Amino acid sequence: MTNALKNAKTFTSIMISLTSVSKWFGAQTAVDEIGFEAKKGEIIGFLGPNGAGKTTTMRLVLGLLRPTAGEIKVFNENPLNKRLAVLPQIGYLPENNPLYGEMKVLEYLSFIAKVKNLKNNDEIIELSEKLDISEVMEKKIEELSRGFKQRVGLAAALLGDPTLLILDEPTSGLDPIEQDKIKNLIKNIAKNKTVIFSTHILSEVEDIASRLIIIDQGSIVYDGKKPKGRGAVEKLFKKVVKKT
Amino acid sequence: MLALYKKELQFYLNNPIGYIVIVLFGVFANFLFVKDIFIYGSASLRPFFDILPWLMMVFIPAVAMRSLSEEKRNNTIEVLLSLPISETQIVLAKFFALLTLVAIGLMLTVSLPVSLYFLVTGTGARIYIPELIIGYLGQIFMAAAFLSLSMFFSSQTKNQIIAFLASTITLFFLIIFSTDFVASFLPFIVQTGLTYLSPVSQVEGFSKGVVDLWSLYYFLSFIIVFLFLTIVDVERRD
Numbered sequence: 001m002t003n004a005l006k007n008a009k010t011f012t013s014i015m016i017s018l019t020s021v022s023k024w025f026g027a028q029t030a031v032d033e034i035g036f037e038a039k040k041g042e043i044i045g046f047l048g049p050n051g052a053g054k055t056t057t058m059r060l061v062l063g064l065l066r067p068t069a070g071e072i073k074v075f076n077e078n079p080l081n082k083r084l085a086v087l088p089q090i091g092y093l094p095e096n097n098p099l100y101g102e103m104k105v106l107e108y109l110s111f112i113a114k115v116k117n118l119k120n121n122d123e124i125i126e127l128s129e130k131l132d133i134s135e136v137m138e139k140k141i142e143e144l145s146r147g148f149k150q151r152v153g154l155a156a157a158l159l160g161d162p163t164l165l166i167l168d169e170p171t172s173g174l175d176p177i178e179q180d181k182i183k184n185l186i187k188n189i190a191k192n193k194t195v196i197f198s199t200h201i202l203s204e205v206e207d208i209a210s211r212l213i214i215i216d217q218g219s220i221v222y223d224g225k226k227p228k229g230r231g232a233v234e235k236l237f238k239k240v241v242k243k244t
Numbered sequence: 245m246l247a248l249y250k251k252e253l254q255f256y257l258n259n260p261i262g263y264i265v266i267v268l269f270g271v272f273a274n275f276l277f278v279k280d281i282f283i284y285g286s287a288s289l290r291p292f293f294d295i296l297p298w299l300m301m302v303f304i305p306a307v308a309m310r311s312l313s314e315e316k317r318n319n320t321i322e323v324l325l326s327l328p329i330s331e332t333q334i335v336l337a338k339f340f341a342l343l344t345l346v347a348i349g350l351m352l353t354v355s356l357p358v359s360l361y362f363l364v365t366g367t368g369a370r371i372y373i374p375e376l377i378i379g380y381l382g383q384i385f386m387a388a389a390f391l392s393l394s395m396f397f398s399s400q401t402k403n404q405i406i407a408f409l410a411s412t413i414t415l416f417f418l419i420i421f422s423t424d425f426v427a428s429f430l431p432f433i434v435q436t437g438l439t440y441l442s443p444v445s446q447v448e449g450f451s452k453g454v455v456d457l458w459s460l461y462y463f464l465s466f467i468i469v470f471l472f473l474t475i476v477d478v479e480r481r482d
Contacts, residue, residue: 025482062326066481080481084328092326098319102255114247115327156323 013039014076015164015194016061021070023056030056032218033070040163043190045209045226046198047233049241053218054198055095058168061196062092074164088116091157095168095198097150101142105133105152108141109159116160127155131185147178154182158189165190167197171204183207202234216241245333248324252341256307262345269303270352277356288371289357293379293451297419297444300346300390305411307345308394309404311338312474317402321478331478335471339388339395346387350380375453382450385463386443390415392470399477419444 016038023031031053038044048054059065060072063079063086072079079086100108109124128134131151136144141152150170157165170186171179179201186197186208199205205212205226214222214237221240227233256262276299277292315321324334361371394411401407420426422442427435439445446463449456 059322064322064325064481084330087326087328090326092323094319094322094326096319098323100251100320102259103251107251107254111247111251112327115329117328 015040015074016196017071017073017076018057018061019071021057021060021067021072023053023060023065024068029218031060031067034215034218034220035070036213036220036223038164038194038196040194041192043186043195043208043210044197045205045212046196046215047200047202047205047212047237048198048215049200052215054215055168057215058092058166058196058198062087062090062166088160089163091160091162091165093150093153093157093165093167093170096172097153099141099149099153099156102140104138104140105144106137108152109137109155112156113159118160123159123161124155127158130189131155131158132181147174147181150174150178150182151185154185163193165193165195165197167195169198169200171199171201179204202237206230206233212236214240245329245337248329248334248337249341252311252338253344256341256345262307265303265307266345266349266352269299269349272299273353274356278359289360289376289379290451292353292356293383293447296383297386297447300387301412301415301419303349304346304387304390305394305397305408305415308342308391309398309408309411311342311395312399312478313401313404313407316399317404325478332475335395335475335478339391339471342391342395343384343388346391347384350383350387372453378453378455379451381455382447382459385450385460385467386447389443389463389466389470392467392474396470396474396477399474418442421445 014037016036018037019035020033021031021035022029022033034053034057046054046057056065060067061074061079063072063074063083066080074086075089077086100111103111106124109128110121113121113124128137131154133148133151133155136148136152141149144152154167154170157167167186171182174182183204186195190208197204197208209226212222212224212226212233213220222236227236273292273296276295277289280291312321315324325331357371357376364370390411393414394407397410397414398404398407400410419442421438422445426438430438440462443463443466446456446459449459
C-alpha cells in the first residue's frame, strides 16, 4: 500500500493542505497566495463569483495545474509528483462534466472502473441504483438529459469509494428539481468522506456544507463555519465579496 | 492502459468513420496496385510498397487527428488526467489502438499477394514469402512512425483539421526528400542527408526483404522521439 493510500485511509485530520499557493496565467493572477486545510469528514462549500479562482484551485489540488508558487499536499503527498498514488483516493467531477458522449453509460462506467482497478461491476450496479441511473445504463451518454449526465459524472467520480470528493459546480445548468436531487445525493454520499464542492449558488452551501470558503479575485476572503439561519450565507457573501 | 486501449479501439470499430477510413485505404491500395499489375512484369509487391507511403500520408493523419485534439477540445483529457493512469500510458494506449487500426487496414491488402500468387502459378515465377513478410513489417514500422508524428500534432491543437494538415504537410516533405525530383535540385551532401531523413528511403530495404538495422534504429528513434514529445505535452500543467 502506498504512503498516500495509507494516509488517505488512516489520516485522522488533514486531507488537503495549501500553503501560500499562487497561480498565474501569463500576467494574469488566477489564484493569489491562498492557503487552507481540509480535514476528514468536512463538507466544504467553495463559493465565489464567476472567474474568482474556484476551478483553478480545484485543478491545483488535483495536480492538473502546476502552482506558480506555494505548496500543495494531498494526503500529505505532492499531487503533481505522486499523482498515481494520490488519485485513486480522489473522485472528481470537472466543471461542465465532460463525458465521452459516444459511449453507453454502462460502457463508460465500466471503463472508469477498470482504470481505477476495480475487480468487478458490483459497485457500478450499486451506484446506478443509488444515483437512479439504472434505466439509462444502455443509453448513449450524448442522448441523456443534463441531469442524467450529471449523475453519470457523479457515479464515475464515486467509483472506487474515494475518501476525497472534489465536485466543480455539480448543479450548474440544472433545473431546480434536478438541483435538489443532486444536493440530496451529495449529502447522502458525503458521510465519511471529505467533500469540496464549488458553486455560485448560495442556497446550495446553506443546504450541504459544514464549512465555507469564499474566494474572490483569486484570494480567500472568508474561511470558517457556515453562518446559521436562512439568508445568512448570502449576507456574508455580500459583505466579503467586492463585486456583487 | 489496456482499458483505455480497448476504449480507443472500440471508438473506431463502433463508428462508421473508422470503417470508412479502413475500407477506403484498402480499396485505394488495392486499386492503385492492381491497375498496373500487368505492366510491372514481376511477381513482387515492391511497386505496391512504393505506393503505400503516399496513401499513409493522408490516411494516417486522418485517423490520428482526433486522438488528443478531441480530448482537449471536449476537456475529456481532464477526466483522463484525474484517473490513476500515467500520461505515458494514455499516449501509448492511444498509439497502439491506432496502430491496431492501421494494421487492420494493411491486412485488407493481403488479397494482393494472394492474387499475385495465383497469377504467377505455372509461369515459373514465384513469390518469396520472407520478402513479403519483411515488406509488411517495414510498412508497419513506417505506419507507426507516421502515427507518432500525427499524434504529436494532434496534441498541439484543439482543432482536428489543423492537426491533419500539419501532419500531412510534414509527411509530404519527409516523403519527397527521397525523390529524384528533389535530388535534382540539391547539392549531393544535402541530398544524402535529406534522403536519410526520409522514411521512404528507410523502408526500401524492408520492401526488398532486407531487415536493415540502421533503418530499424531510424524508425524506432523516430517513433520514440515523437511519442516522447507527445507525452511531454500531455504532462504539461500550464
